[in-house]
Amino acid sequence: MMAELSKTWNPKEHEQELYHWWESQGYFKPETQIEKGLADKNGESFCITMPPPNVTGILHLGHAMTAALEDLMTRYYRMRGLESLFLPGSDHAGIATQNVVERKLAEEGISRHELGREAFIERVWQWKEKTHARITDQHRQLGISCDWDRERFTLDEGLSHAVRVAFHTLYERDLIYRGPYMVNWCPRCESAISDLEVEPEEHDSHLWFIRYPVINDSWSGPQHPWGSGRWAEGATEFIQMATTRPETIVGDSGVAINPEDARWGHLAGHRAVLPAIGREIPIVADEAVLPEFGTGAVKVTPAHDPTDYEIGMRHNLPQIDVMTNTGTMNADAGPYEGLERYDCRKAIVADFEKEGLLVQIENYHHTVGHCQRCHTVIEPRISTQWFVRAKPLAEKAMQAVHSGEMRIIPDRFEKTFFHWMENIRDWCISRQLWWGHRIPVWYCQDCDAVWSAVEDPSTCPKCGSAYIYQDEDVLDTWFSSGLWPFSTLxxxxxxxPDLQRFFPTSMRETGYDILFFWVARETMLSMELMGHAPYSTVYLHGLIRNEYGKKISKSMSDAWRYDPLYIIEEYGTDALRYTLATSSTPGNDMNLDPRRLEGARNFANKIWQAARFILMNIEGVEVLPLSAIADARLSLEDRWILSRLHRLTGDVFDLMESHQYGEVGRRVRDFLWDEFCDWYIEASKVRLYNEAADRDVPRAVLLNVLEQSLRLLHPFMPFVTEALWQALPQSVKSGAALIIASWPRQASERLDDEAETQMNVLMELVSGIRNVRAEYDVQVGKRVAATVAAGEYQAFLSESREVLITLARLDAEALEIKFETEPVAQSASVVVGDVVAYLPLAGLVDLDAERERLQKTLDNLEKRIQGVEGRLNGPFAQKAPAHVVEKERERLGDMQVEAAQVREQIARLSN
RNA sequence: GGGUGAGUAGCUCAGUUGGUUAGAGCGCACGGUUCACAUCCGUGAGGUCCAGAGUUCGAGUCUCUGCUCGCCCA
Structure with missing residues (x-):
């Protein structure tokens, strides 16, 4: 695909091109895997249905996180040879989308009512087309390998049908019912919303202490009109109470006191007169009243407060709804009819004051529910709505987790899940909106028939009348997204076929903030309708904040810095994805730090450079596959890097299977940068630049390690890895694309403890020499002489002589590697275990400084030796497991050997 | 009020059956421009792992208490 690699990795040059190529080759489709024999039609499969983003707006970092992790998993399982489907889609987001379009209309000065239902819905579809296209484009930029041919939308014909069948089934099973209950009413959306869509928020407000006159022998009721200032004239007894919502006074149908309350107990059974309205209302005793709140007596407004609703039910109090759908006072509000609810509040308080019924006002801090979508204060209100009976569904959902059929990661969220399920309340699913799935229920005008149907009926099934009409309301969006894992299939x-093949699906990956909204509902509906959990694993990621831990919101002045497209533009998709996948642990929030993005971008470029180096060094050369190279030809560093690679491969497998994706990303990076680039590539130059050397070997190893590393990294950085993989010679890879290459397996015969031990000695020696060079300010380019007393390592160090020379910048003419040697005068020394390297730095070595340097090393060593000795002489030796004790003994031995060497060096300098 | 997460280097974060020198990136200090890479290379400094108590041969890791910050539910 690519002739020569550019000087640096330039994401923009490759990303979209690669994406289109993958897609055009059908690599995102499970069918392609089967066709190419890369997966078994009857083998294990992997399926993840994308959490459908709202078509309201644009994708944010949360979506990018979801996309990064889901695509990571999909690519991994696809490479592992599981038939894999990542199914994309989007959500109509009833209230949210309707709100957006209504706001647009308002700019033109039109209301949806003026436009009419049909025309309005047409407008929403137009909006949907626009935002949907934008979201799709963003997902493509994120590089996700989902099967676009299977894309779904919650209002699709198929999914709408699924909604109808689901509703009808639940209705027939008596799991859906309709009735007048207390709901959360949003006066701006003019719709009921569910409990979950109410966001509590703290407010500074007031507690108004008011009093109602009580009817007794000396006062039979008001004689003067409300507002005259003489309304309560003559009253001798009052019941005093506190309220946070004076505007609901007009809806009162009782006053309640705690039966134990000494202050008011004598009034139970009496009647008070409701100010403003003049209605006589009973004073009832109810356990629900808290004696410590306010005055111990409360007004009861059954139609506008959940607690009052309960009290009202117990005492048969009338439910008087005093507001309209938009939150203005209705005819039942008497003199306040037509006032907006908060204007009404002011007016009532003023009137109470005038009539001497306002006792006092206290400051009061409390929480008030707000509409999640438009932030309007929710009005609790009795309203006839459709509900799902949640308890029986919740039982089954809990069973799914208890039985292990479904697992939640991190598992602490299982507790949260259970707690919510155990305390679940019926789910209000009807919305007074136009954008959504119309409730599939019909009413007959000629009889009392109410029925649900999957197909539109034309006559009443009971009386045969043709005068029937469908329910005006639509369903909560989450009702349709709750069917997502199977409706999409x-x-x-x-x-x-997809349902047969991929259901139950494998994974639900999403933010923990929608565990209840969505995961819980999917689980409930799936258990009820499918008899299975919708997926076997739920993986929850945390929320993304900025680097200071602040929640990222559109109103932030630098919000643009956290726009995924901006980040992609600035750092590249791979950098964004790698950062998202590696910067946090499951279920924990992430402070996204631009410095991490920068590091990830640099990492992508680092791999690019490494590959460029390798490709430059094999140009025009037929590279042998590693399998064609006899083990005997491998040098120490070859055996070492291969051992490290295969150790990594094994660890990565275990980590991936236990969903520790972040750790995998970090480990692969550490391997590539710190081991492969910093050591192996540098060491390989010895042979690559020597025409007499066996250059086939480093070439083969370099390519093999690079190729396999690219495969390991692909799920994290799909673009740069594919771009490089394409540039590799075909002889070292199989297949046409990395995205469908096979996942690396650990070859245990490549694990080589001896090579790792020896290489560690070599690396420590090199580091030690570099350290001495730096300490003594030896010019970087200057080659220095060295004499190494290598002891048992003489053989292998001699074999690695050239590597040592190159990495430590030693003078080839003046390097001696002996079994043992007399100390070299006027030299600095580097001690690694039993090995000593003497560096005769003519004129540079300051004996005092050198002594000090070595003494520091010795002090440190001795401290550690003391620690280990103390341990070994204590109860540790008896109580700790044998292999741990053995390891400590070995460590002690090693340190003692090294300490002895260092002491010898110090002694030498003191002579 | 109940539940839950976090507190590790100046900053952002890793550290998964408890194993003894606690890691990374960035930042900082010093040195480096021929031969993959300054989006880089080499060297170094920097931590009472929030505090206290406990369990244990051994605690960043387990238990309890407290402190600070956050989130969820009521």
Whole structure:
């Protein structure tokens, strides 16, 4: 695909091109895997249905996180040879989308009512087309390998049908019912919303202490009109209470006191007169009243407060709704009719004051529910709505987790899940909106029939009348997204091939913030309708904040810095994805730090450079596959890097299987940068630049290690890895693309403890020499002489002589590697275990400084030796497991050998 | 009020059956421009792992208490 690699990795040059190529080759489709024999049609499969983003707006970093992790998993399982499907889609987001379009209309001065239902919906579809295209484009930029041919939208024909079947089934099972209950009403959306869509928020407000006159022998009721200032004239007894919502006074149908309360107990059974309205209301005793709140007596407004609703039910109090759908006072509010609810509050308070019924006002801090979508204060209100009976569904959902059929990661969220399920309340699913799935329920005008149907009926099934009409309301969006894992696969067609093949799906990956909204509902509906959990694993990621831990919101002045597209533009998709995948642990929030993005971008370029180096060094050369090279030809560093690679491969497998993706990303990076680039590539230059050397070997090893590393890194950085893989000679890889290459397996015969031990000695020696050079300010380019007393390592160090020379910048003419040697005068020394390297730095070595340097090393060593000795002489030796004790003994031995060497060096300098 | 997460280097974060020298990146200090890479290379400094108590031969890791910050539920 590519002739020559550019000087640096330039994401923009490759990303979209590669993406289109992958897609055009069908690599995102499970069918392609089967066709190419890369997966077994009857073997294990992997399926993840994308959490459908709202078509309201644009993708943010949370979506990018979701996309990065889901694509990471998909690419991994695809490479592992599981038939893999990543199914994309989007969500109509009823209230949110309708709100956006209504706001647009408002700019033109039109309301949706003026436009009419049909025309309005048409407008929303137009909006949807636009935002959907933008979201899709963003997902493509993120590089996700989902099967676009299987893309779904919650309002699709198929999914709408699924919604109808689901509703009808639950209705027939008596799991859906309709009735007048207390709901959360948003006066701006003019719709009921569910409990979950209410966001509590703290407010500074007031507690108004008011009093109602009580009817007794000396006062039978008001004689003067409300507002005259004489309304309560003559009253001798009052019941005093506190309220946070004076505007609901007009809806009161009782006053309640705690039966134990000494202050008011005598009034139980009496009647008070409701100010403003003049209604006589009973004073009732109810356990629900808290004696310590306010005055111990409370007004009861059954139609506008959940607690009052309960009290009202117990005492048969009338439910008087005093507001309209938009939150203005209705005719039942008497003199306040037509006032907006907060204007009404002011007016009532003023009137109470005038009538001498306002006792006092206290400051009061409390929480008030707000509409999640438009932030309007919620009005609790009795309203006839459709509900899902949640308890029986929750039982099954909990069973799914208890039985192990479904697992939540991190597992602490299982507790949260259970807690919510155990305390679940019925789910209000009807919305007074136009954008959404119309409730599939019909009413007959000629009889009392109410029925649900999957197909639109034309007559009443009970009386045959043609005068029937469908429910005006639509369903909560989450009702349709709750069917997502199976509706997208073809349900309710039980024979749909995708449903057969991929359900139950493998994974639900999403933010923990929608565990209840979505995961819980998916689980409930799936257990009920499918008889299975929708997926076997739920993986929850945390929320993304900025580097200071602040929640990123559109209103932040630098919000643009956290726009995924800006980040992609600035750092590249791979850098963004790598950063998201490696900067946090599951379920924990992430402070996204631009410095990490920078580091990831640099990492992508580092791999690019390494590959460039390798390709430059094999130009025009037929590179042998590693399998064609006899083990005997491998040098120490070859055996070492291969051992490290295969150790990594094994660890990565274990980590991937236990969903520790972040750790995998970091480990692969450490291997590539710190081991492969910093040591192996540098060491390989010895042979590569020597025409007499066996150059086939480093070439083969370099390519082999690079190729396998690219495969390991692909799920994290799909673009740079594919771009480089394409540039590798075909002889070292199999297949046409990295995205469908096979996942690396650990070859245990490559694990080589001896090579790792020896290489560690070599590396420590090199580091030690470099350290001495730096300490003595030896010019970087200057080659220095060295004499090494290598002891048992003489043989291998001699074999690695050239590597040592190159990495430590030694003078080839003046390097001696002996078994043992007399100390070299006027030299600095580097001690690694039993090995000593003498560096006769003519004129540079300051004996005092050298002594000091070595003494520091010795002090440190001795401290550690003392520690280990103390341990070995204590109860540790008896109580700790044998292999741990053995390891400590070995360590002690090693340190003692090294300490002895250092002491000898110090003694030498003191002579 | 109940639940839960976090507190590790100046900053952002890793550290998964408890194993003894606690790591990375960035930043900082010093040195480096021929031969993959300054989006880089080499060397170095920097930590009472929030505090206290406990369990243990051994605690950043387990238990309890407290402190600070955050989130969820009511």
């Amino acid at each position: 073809g349900w309710p067609d039980k024979d749909a």
